[in-house]
Amino acid sequence: MSSREISDLTGIPQGESSGKVVPHLKYAAYMGLIEPDVTIPTRTPLGDIVLQEDRSCSEALTQWLMHSNLTSSTGAPMWHFLIRELLFQNREGTTKEYLSMQMQAVFKTEKYTPVLTTYNEFSSMTYLSVDKPTGKVSIFPQRIERELLYLYGYSLMHEWDARFPSTPEITVYEMNGFACVTCFGFTDNQWFDVLEQLSALEIIRMNKQLSPYTIVHLTSAQTLVPKLYSLLI
Numbered sequence: 001m002s003s004r005e006i007s008d009l010t011g012i013p014q015g016e017s018s019g020k021v022v023p024h025l026k027y028a029a030y031m032g033l034i035e036p037d038v039t040i041p042t043r044t045p046l047g048d049i050v051l052q053e054d055r056s057c058s059e060a061l062t063q064w065l066m067h068s069n070l071t072s073s074t075g076a077p078m079w080h081f082l083i084r085e086l087l088f089q090n091r092e093g094t095t096k097e098y099l100s101m102q103m104q105a106v107f108k109t110e111k112y113t114p115v116l117t118t119y120n121e122f123s124s125m126t127y128l129s130v131d132k133p134t135g136k137v138s139i140f141p142q143r144i145e146r147e148l149l150y151l152y153g154y155s156l157m158h159e160w161d162a163r164f165p166s167t168p169e170i171t172v173y174e175m176n177g178f179a180c181v182t183c184f185g186f187t188d189n190q191w192f193d194v195l196e197q198l199s200a201l202e203i204i205r206m207n208k209q210l211s212p213y214t215i216v217h218l219t220s221a222q223t224l225v226p227k228l229y230s231l232l233i
Helices: 003-010 021-029 045-053 060-069 077-089 098-106 113-121 146-163 173-174 190-201 221-227
Strands: 130-132 136-139 169-171 204-207 212-219
Touching: 021 060, 060 077, 060 113, 060 146, 060 212, 077 098, 077 113, 077 136, 077 221, 113 130, 113 136, 146 190, 169 173, 173 212, 190 204
Parallel strands: none
Antiparallel strands: 130 136, 169 212, 204 212
8 A cells, every 4th residue: 555545545644745644654663563664564463463453552552562662772763762761861750951952962853742742642551751840751650560461571572682683691781771671661670570470471581590690582572472462351
């Protein structure tokens, strides 16, 4: 289906100056729902599962999944920078002024609003907090959700596959660089609990007798895709 056909079907503008079809397709690609070549939109296996399980993308699991991929090292650069770099380094939050300064330094623009407004669209999850009086941007603390366990595993494996594709075992310090803890709004202790539960599911194996401890890769992100929705009640 061409961009023009998508525009005709959905009503999304496709003009020279107002065209929004291609940007929408790029976001879908960053979220892992379609292949990177947006000139010929093709669903990925992940996109097929989401279409089958949650066509409207209204489930919290789906929105966490899209958020996880959007902020991934393979995702949208601004989203990755804000969540997995800036807020990972500033766990207590940061001000809009500091955010503007960092965006200007890295991306030569202060226009970070689209990153923040994304989380207004993800209405089934509560993730970013923007305090109007102080301008502080921070992440809402989250609980470990059993029905999201395969998503946590998928996100970890996705980052691992992207950064260390030929490395079956990494240290906790290397894993910390994925910033999954920030992606899901966890404390370090919560993320350790998640790792133990992923170990019980045989997604990883933890070598705790080593210092620093290491994690062994037992599967891949793609093998977890069919299981993503399997724990939903």
